[in-house]
Amino acid sequence: MLIRLGYDIGLSFLAPAPVTALLSVHPSRYADLREPDVVTTTPVVPIEQFFDLFGNRMSRFVAPAGEIRLQGRTLIEDTGLPDAVHWGAREIPVERLPPETLRYLLGSRYCEVELLSPIAAELFGHVAPGWARVQAICDWVHTRVSYSFGQSSPTRTALDVFTGRAGVCRDFQHLAITFCRAMHIPARYAAGYLGDIGVPAAPIPMDFSAWFEVYLEDRWWTFDARHNTPRQGRVLMATGLDAADAALTTTYGAATLTHFEVVSDEVPAGAHPFA
């Protein structure tokens, strides 16, 4: 399956300000790209790219005063398979986890692991370890938290979600991540494209999405406490401890969002993918 990806984001600045962006497809998907994945701006400004601490491809530039548009489009090959489900995937004891997964057991900006550890043990300690436990966590979060655009905030933490029981996709994942870590299961935040491929007509405008990954058995697996059902067509852009690491744009100076458009559509079989 081919997926057409793209975005067009407008930001308005009163004064020139540095911006960093994680708007590129994640390096783990480079082999699937069928077109270059380039960040462009209008007006054109020099853009520097490098890998961040978590291996994401970061762009950096200075936005001039006034409006700037960030635009990109690319084409990616996808299996078209929904998120893998493997009920037999086991929890790995901390002493045998790959060292690079250990940091994902600890607290982070939006995931206060110590604060939610006692209730996590009470809610999920009796559930069979492994995939079933992670799924129980997703079920709990999905059922108890309601989606509410108006009730989120960039400073909302997992504890806030636990008490307020409402939020947007990042909030669902933060709470689920925190519960997983509290149970000693490595969990990391993921952000990317999630189109409505394979989903009965979704009338809402496309946006970027957040999900999360847990380390079980021998690799990272995708979970999504917001949708809580396997989905097709996720295209990863960034991972990190939580949303603090994976903000798609970070502006060092006051900015206003003036435009926001995201595309993530399956290219129908037979269609010319370069159209």
Next chain:
Amino acid sequence: MLIRLGYDIGLSFLAPAPVTALLSVHPSRYADLREPDVVTTTPVVPIEQFFDLFGNRMSRFVAPAGEIRLQGRTLIEDTGLPDAVHWGAREIPVERLPPETLRYLLGSRYCEVELLSPIAAELFGHVAPGWARVQAICDWVHTRVSYSFGQSSPTRTALDVFTGRAGVCRDFQHLAITFCRAMHIPARYAAGYLGDIGVPAAPIPMDFSAWFEVYLEDRWWTFDARHNTPRQGRVLMATGLDAADAALTTTYGAATLTHFEVVSDEVPAGAHPFA
């Protein structure tokens, strides 16, 4: 100057539990070691070592039920110079910061940068940028926060320190780090040995200490909002975003501290360093 370093830490477990430790001297100081720096345990258990996400040397082992002692001792060559002071060191604009410093501008578990950004701008926005601003931040924290062992807690954040105005060394550094990042100055947490070398008789038992580093001009510099004066004999063990990354021991299971001893003494000139 030669400094004799060592620790002897007792932990008691009801059941076997994995432990990770950052008790080794930081790789940046390997060239200065004059003795091997080995973590040993009593009873002896297999210890695995590797580098963590931040480049610290991490040890991992499974503690058996009962008491375990973690012990180490080594000898390090030190310049004996106090922390460098360079009033001319400039702030680097975000667009020219080395990419690997950028993550140290953002929020982390104990450093809620967004929450303290407005007050940081009010308190330090008018101060000359660069070294003077960082020093003003340290002066503010040092003056307004009182050292109080009883009023800290492992979950205390920079905002808690700002409101409660009391804490231990990690709390001072978290608040200062948060203010620095709010002013767009990269700041990271540091933990290590800090003996009383060059300090008029300090009657308190030695402990590990926390300080922080900021990126100015072309490198990281040491600051310490707790002591707020250049000190001799710091030996770095771990750096990270904040104390969540640099806990000297992390136990994955309930543990009780049964013993705690740290040594960090200058070896008098002429003394046999292997005594």
Next chain:
Amino acid sequence: MLIRLGYDIGLSFLAPAPVTALLSVHPSRYADLREPDVVTTTPVVPIEQFFDLFGNRMSRFVAPAGEIRLQGRTLIEDTGLPDAVHWGAREIPVERLPPETLRYLLGSRYCEVELLSPIAAELFGHVAPGWARVQAICDWVHTRVSYSFGQSSPTRTALDVFTGRAGVCRDFQHLAITFCRAMHIPARYAAGYLGDIGVPAAPIPMDFSAWFEVYLEDRWWTFDARHNTPRQGRVLMATGLDAADAALTTTYGAATLTHFEVVSDEVPAGAHPFA
């Protein structure tokens, strides 16, 4: 001046639920009423009325499943004068404050006085005590906090407002109240009608409003950190420690707001007030 007051509030319930309301004019204004001030509902349900802990007139009833409308209208005589300003009003030392004002020095649900006391002393400790200090507090809050309907939440506290710097009228007052109490000035929350009388054309729909009162010299005075200018036509409904005590409706069961209309209009001279 005569002011026509009224409200029409729709709430929808899935199941019958008790409701309490503070929708009556405050007893301190009874002498000014020119029409009865009665709460009615559609469908009609029995309503009980009594005074709450703070002397407000509270209504209580059981809402049936489905929609209920709460309606009231009354007519009140008002001096038409703007809020009194008395720069000479002095702070009263705690030992000479009337006993009934003392509770208004302490923390409450949305006003964490201890947490903001150090910064209050730093910001306002040097300002002349009395009216000038309260005005300085209002100026600070009015200037530093931006009005933002979308960024409030029923659980937002004064500390949240201090860090987030945005909110609705209750948020402005909570922060100002907290600062006043931290300076040992009794401050209480007030809710009521605030029409746009005397204000150049205000195109926004009328709502109830919040302000606050401080005790200086020998009585309570009205302040309003949201508008921060003397206003005409305030009609008090409820006072309390903070918004926890003065919620205009409290439902003991899930409810949805289906309608909301508030009227607070000057009756033009010569108009028949009963029209």
Next chain:
Amino acid sequence: MLIRLGYDIGLSFLAPAPVTALLSVHPSRYADLREPDVVTTTPVVPIEQFFDLFGNRMSRFVAPAGEIRLQGRTLIEDTGLPDAVHWGAREIPVERLPPETLRYLLGSRYCEVELLSPIAAELFGHVAPGWARVQAICDWVHTRVSYSFGQSSPTRTALDVFTGRAGVCRDFQHLAITFCRAMHIPARYAAGYLGDIGVPAAPIPMDFSAWFEVYLEDRWWTFDARHNTPRQGRVLMATGLDAADAALTTTYGAATLTHFEVVSDEVPAGAHPFA
């Protein structure tokens, strides 16, 4: 049974400061007093007494610079019966609660009712209403929270106790009160004497204690999530929404505690009570 009550509290001030104290026996116990209940100070300062918003007897005075001792002793007649237990006591629906109990359903400084309502419903919604539910709440808090003097703080809220699972007696009660209110059961904080009468040798020094009261059936009943067993010899001093209302001393200026002694002993039968 006769109980000898008394206290001797030393406070040290750098500058003269107003103090309020709730060190008198609660008015509801006046009929039981067998000696006058007078607050005295050394040095002697004028003391004013009045009732506070919650009906407690409050003392107010100005402490001079230096040390002041607050002392009192009295003798009270007590039934000697343990706290009443009445498993048949029913929850009263909100619409039939006495109006004066309604405020005890809402949030207060240390009891964030809204924040803990969802988890309260999850933990206690299935328990039989009435006494059994309150007892289930006490059992939960008693079992899950550990007593830890070092981990409390004057700013610790019910949510902090829920997450941190440790605290002193006030912390246990705050969490239990919050859960009760979340279940629409009026609950208020209580502070007073609780000697070790009827308790097998308690080697710890006497202190004041906190418990709480809930309104069931037709009156307030005593519960104590800290001890969670009926106790003899409680002598009430103050009630309020939470510890913010019932602090035994409040100083309006920095003070250091220099002495603290509390007596609450049964006078053995036959002993001369005035000895």
